[in-house]
Amino acid sequence: MTHRPQDDTGLVAHGIDTTRPSVARVYDFFLGGKDNYASDRALSEQIMEVAPEAPIWARTNRRWLGDVVTWLAGECGIERFIDAGSGLPTAENTHEVAQKVNAGASVVYIDNDPSVVAHGRALLVDNERTQFTAADLTDPEAVLADPAVAKLLAAGEPVALVMGLMLHHIGDFEETRAVVRRYVDALPAGSYLAVTHACNPGDGGPVAQVADALMEKVKTTFPTLRFRTPAEITALFGDLELLPPGLVPVVDWHPPSALSPDHDEEFEADVRHLIYAAVARKD
Ligand SMILES: C[S@@+](CC[C@H](N)C(=O)[O-])C[C@H]1O[C@@H](n2cnc3c(N)ncnc32)[C@H](O)[C@@H]1O
Secondary structure, eight states: OOOOOOOTTSEEGGGEETTSOOHHHHHHHHTTOSOOOHHHHHHHHHHHHHOTTHHHHHHHHHHHHHHHHHHHHTTTOOOEEEEETOOSOOSSOHHHHHHHHOTTOEEEEEEOOHHHHHHHHHHHTTOTTEEEEEOOTTOHHHHHHSHHHHHHHHTOOOOEEEEESOGGGSOOHHHHHHHHHHHHHHSOTTOEEEEEEEBOOOSSSHHHHHHHHHHHHHTTTSTTOOOBOHHHHHHTTTTOOBOTTOSEEGGGOOOTTSSSOSSOOOSOTTGGGGEEEEEEEOO
């Protein structure tokens, strides 16, 4: 992927400000991508001072995305996906994974980061079953009114709403719950909600200490980022019942039909609890 020319102020086309780190580009750096700038790399390195495993989390989260989408498109027969807070295109994006299982699968990506919007549109231009919507997910009415989203939902067929490492960017807990509830209300019966979320057990133990240190590093740059307790993350699902294995460290998530993840342990015991995953079905 090519970078757009940068002017003296650090601003590039499409409102991309390279002088301030962006969540999507920091994540891209951890995934070994090329769509990041000096400001992103500087913050990434500060994060790695307190959490050297950050690249492993990013890779593990992407593996979860691949696993969950493969399972949803295959075993669950889901043909429609909304990837909310999609991040920069990288290897094994949702449409690639879903369409590998079912060539007829449709995907709408949503993100509000200008870097993601520029790259997302460029990547997806030749795939008629894949759309990119530039929107702020904290405005569900605007998102649901978007033509691509509305069309995906209009058929009344089950949809998978995937929110990977996105909900923890909404600072207020009640607002986060309300946003999720509004989207779930709009999903047809038989739909799925799949979430990964940063966790702080809030018990003062080793995981909480890493989470607190991380927050300290990023609080000025990402002021709305919130690590939440397992109980809070579960509460974001509202009335939906979590499918087995329930809310678990992302590295431990596996489809309900499997007994365990099909990969080896990569984490030390403590830090595995910094990102949790869960999936629920709307009956
Ligand atoms: C860490 S990336 C996660 C990427 C991908 N979902 C994954 O799990 O691999 C989080 C993404 O959420 C997006 N995001 C955060 N808040 C958002 C909002 N209010 N509206 C739209 N996108 C948002 C960011 O721009 C970023 O691209």
